[in-house]
Amino acid sequence: MAFDVFWASRIDVTLGGQPCPHPQPAAQALVLVLHAARSEGSPRAGQDVVHAWTDAPSEQQAAILALVDRLDAHVAWAAGTGDLEAFRGDSSYRLWAVASRGGGRLEEWRARVEAERSWRAKAMIALRAPLVNTDHLAMLLGHRPTRTEVLVEFVDRFRRGAVEMARRGKGRP
Numbered sequence: 001m002a003f004d005v006f007w008a009s010r011i012d013v014t015l016g017g018q019p020c021p022h023p024q025p026a027a028q029a030l031v032l033v034l035h036a037a038r039s040e041g042s043p044r045a046g047q048d049v050v051h052a053w054t055d056a057p058s059e060q061q062a063a064i065l066a067l068v069d070r071l072d073a074h075v076a077w078a079a080g081t082g083d084l085e086a087f088r089g090d091s092s093y094r095l096w097a098v099a100s101r102g103g104g105r106l107e108e109w110r111a112r113v114e115a116e117r118s119w120r121a122k123a124m125i126a127l128r129a130p131l132v133n134t135d136h137l138a139m140l141l142g143h144r145p146t147r148t149e150v151l152v153e154f155v156d157r158f159r160r161g162a163v164e165m166a167r168r169g170k171g172r173p
Contacts, residue, residue: 002071006024029060
């Protein structure tokens with residue numbers, strides 16, 4: 001849905017003599033702030049929020065908020081702008097809290113399940129949790145993973161989960 005909204009309001013800029021479509025400025029600002037929300041306290045992310053939102057003219061802020069409304073991105077927006085606590089009761093609150101403030105993988109997966117609306121979707125997320133994202137693993141390894149590398153990563157997920165649970169039991173992050 002977001003892509004369709006952004007595409008419908010795209011603008012063209014000429015680069016190298018060719019028209020290049022890209023999101024209009026309010027959409028660019030929204031993407032920048034939502035990316036900052038997932039950047040766990042990065043100083044650069046904070047600067048991006050100031051540039052894209054805090055220092056934006058009121059007309060630009062109004063256009064951004066209209067997109068937030070249209071895309072129903074209120075919780076994500078609040079995570080990016082520092083107002084996440086206003087959405088504590090929302091089903092996606094924990095997911096955005098983990099994304100913006102950090103947390104373990106178990107906490108992230110619990111939050112993903114909680115954010116889903118239907119029991120079927122919750123079950124699908126829970127069933128996918130232990131599976132290895134081979135595209136991501138390929139990016140980390142710098143090559144397509146072998147079956148052995150995928151198996152090692154699969155087993156290691158359970159080890160890391162057990163370590164995370166043990167640390168949590170001892171009161172450590």
